[in-house]
Amino acid sequence: MPSKTVEADQQRKLEGLTKDSPMRLRMESFVKQMQQEVTSALEKVDGQATFKTDRWTRAEGGDGISMVLQDGAVFEKAGVAVSVVYGMLPPAAVAQMRAQHPNIGKTDEALPFFATGISCVIHPHNPNAPTVHFNYRYFELGSDEKGEPLSWWFGGGCDLTPTILYEEDAVHFHEVIKRACDEHDPRYYRDFKKWCDDYFYIKHRGERRGIGGIFFDDLDDKSADELFTFVRTCGDAFVKQYVPIMERRKNMPFTDEDKHFQQLRRGRYVEFNLVHDRGTKFGLLTPGARVESIMMSMPLTARWEYMHEPDVKAHGRLMEVLRVPREWIPA
């Protein structure tokens, strides 16, 4: 089938969705729309480079759109990817998920699964401008006699990784996402902020990857409809979280020492993603996964020096926050 026809088909599938449409399609539609909005906003910030779009299909079931901007005026590398993946989940992976999703029941068999989501990692050139990451996803596992999933859940979050700590940027990033959380549940920000600090811990370094944000997984404590609205509110907050920070940092002067320290922090980013990140691990273990999409999160360049000690005067404040996470918004 010519790809134009495929695209038109996919477009039709996502048109005219209502509250009663399957959540799979509603979430797919949302992440595809969000991808367009985020990439447009980032192109405006960059002012020069544009995203290149790759559409791919997975032989085992599914497709995706990867959009990457490389070597821009402002961004060293920015990737925004959406995917829809489905098929059979091997018994070992099912077993891992059972602890959080008892509905699945005890089975030694593979189960049908469906996953759709958006993920984004942005590495700017200027060391005053922070790296950012977000990811929002919807998952279904198993199938009852009516074809309804045995278990479904939402996951996601956003987090900021500065090279140079600007307290006001951290506060802004957290404030915007706290407002989004507060619209839906007064406990969400507190709980998901802590989850984020715990998740992005690089244990072997005794440091977090960045200054946090929110992180949640296996979220099924309200109706799918309510949680979808929550996830959309978070997603819609992203441009407001990040673009104002970029506008004030992207053209600031910096020293060679700042750039050098940025490269070392990029090394830590790689360590977290390859050693700890569940998404990357799950991706690399999924048969037929698209490696280039998984590795999109890697920085363009990174550096490792033996026994490097950060300059306390220039970078001590950041290191403190990475070692002991801070409450950016007073309770």
Added chain:
Amino acid sequence: MPSKTVEADQQRKLEGLTKDSPMRLRMESFVKQMQQEVTSALEKVDGQATFKTDRWTRAEGGDGISMVLQDGAVFEKAGVAVSVVYGMLPPAAVAQMRAQHPNIGKTDEALPFFATGISCVIHPHNPNAPTVHFNYRYFELGSDEKGEPLSWWFGGGCDLTPTILYEEDAVHFHEVIKRACDEHDPRYYRDFKKWCDDYFYIKHRGERRGIGGIFFDDLDDKSADELFTFVRTCGDAFVKQYVPIMERRKNMPFTDEDKHFQQLRRGRYVEFNLVHDRGTKFGLLTPGARVESIMMSMPLTARWEYMHEPDVKAHGRLMEVLRVPREWIPA
């Protein structure tokens, strides 16, 4: 105790060792001597930079010497480390080792262990000059009523990772280590060459890390004495394997494109080490492990580009060998 005294004590412990001395001490003495020989040979190749020496002790039991040369005339980063580590191995780790070492018996308890070894990773500046790695180690696990280990084994190997493929370098590297193997067992080279090709496979990329060498683990098929001699023969071969290659490559002219491709290959090196390498994984999971020694193997700089396709004319020959390993020495 002042460190001079500690050093003198350690020195005395390793003096006057004979064939009847405990293997722990004989192996420790060998790796420390090899560290001196290799670092001297590399300093001569560099002609400018010298290794910095760090001595460390592990609170849980053990010590080590890390020697690192950074930003030399020839070498971007070279690390040669020896360590002696002992204590109690947690039940989960014991369980993992039981499959290969049935002598351990079924137990849910932690077992005493001892490990000593040398490991080395060398990243030269010039993309014509290959990265090289070797590691030789001795392990003991459990203890019977006489204080003898329930199980012991040797492991190790060496492998070459070029950016630009020179067939004669690959043949030379393999020939020297094959001669070392052939002195001890006619099957060793064939078996351990294949093991190396299998071990250094970056599954998610469908590529090997480099052009191979040898790899072996859990080796206890002959007397400890015979295997120790084999390991020493391999270790002693290293300078002959690597230095002649460096001498003919270190000053060759290269293009920006060669340097660029080298940085991307360094990215693959990082991927292998953080995602697959057992030593790195074991290290990062060992309580009280010295992270800087584990991360010594990282290149100084690395690069990731989305959807990079190697230039077929310049780098196609290397990529072919990484995808389908070659027999460098006709059978």
